[in-house]
Amino acid sequence: MDALTLLQQRNSAPKLAEPAPDQQAIDQMLRAATRAPDHANLRPWRFLLIEGDARLRLGELFARALSARNPEATEADCEKARSKALRAPLVIAVAVRYSEHPKVPLIEQQLSAGCAAHALLLAAESLGYAGIWRTGANAFDAGVMRGLGLASNESLVGFLYVGTRDGRAKPLPEHDPKDFATQWPG
Ligand SMILES: Cc1cc2nc3c(=O)[nH]c(=O)nc-3n(C[C@H](O)[C@H](O)[C@H](O)COP(=O)(O)O)c2cc1C
Known part of the structure; x- marks a missing residue:
């Protein structure tokens, strides 16, 4: 698939179902x-890969x-709450x-980490996998962040659930890009 597509x-x-992306992916x-x-070039991101039984411990944390x-x-x-980690x-x-x-500022570093999350999803999809970005209360919970070992200068931008698409892809929404972009006349 080309990049634009x-x-x-x-x-x-x-x-999502098995298999997960392998190590190479x-x-x-x-x-x-x-x-x-x-x-x-602050590299303001950190990725925690949670697989296998570690997901049970994530579920306990949730x-x-x-x-x-x-x-x-x-x-x-x-x-x-436990079952969410097994999705x-x-x-x-x-x-x-x-x-x-x-x-x-912080917002720029958060945006950068958000772009990294998007890139993870795009790369997964290009390799034949699929995923979804979720936050919910867990992503904003100080206890969850502590349990994951985040430092005081770290916070979650979300959880990416990744695997193989289970069932048919949902239809893409029909957006007209013109609804979101206008010429600014100055
Ligand atoms: C920061 C962020 C947090 C999100 N949190 C959730 C969530 O907690 N639960 C959920 O169902 N979707 C959440 N979404 C939306 C999904 O990731 C997804 O974008 C949405 O279901 C629309 O599907 P699409 O990406 O295929 O258009 C979140 C998206 C973003 C960017």
Whole structure:
């Protein structure tokens, strides 16, 4: 698939199955991610690859975080939280790693980490895999970030669920690009 087609047709996959990208594919995805635009070459990103049984521990983290956020959460709620980590054979937690820089505020570093996350998804799709970027309460939860080992200058931009598309791709939405772009007359 050529680059333009990939950019125009990338399509998130809410249902994912085995196989996950193999090590070679993961290496290619990471090479794509680390080509994200990056003001002052700060490399403001970190990727945590969570596979196999590590996903069970991620699920426990999600369940503990839910209980801490909501003491009324039932065992069924916690089980649902645990199952989120098993939605794909590979989960990539994408973090922004903030460095103080006189010209590069936090927002620029977050945007850069977001571009890296997008590149991971695009690369996965170009290699025949699929994925979806999710946040939800877990991505903003300090307990989840601590449990993942994030430092105080790091936070999550999201979880990428990656694997092989399960079922048919959903139809691409029909957007008219003209609805989002106008000539600025000056
Ligand atoms: C920062 C960010 C966070 C997102 N969080 C969620 C989420 O928690 N749950 C969800 O279903 N979709 C979430 N999405 C949207 C999906 O990743 C996806 O873009 C959406 O389902 C539309 O599908 P498409 O990418 O194929 O157009 C998020 C997207 C972004 C960019």
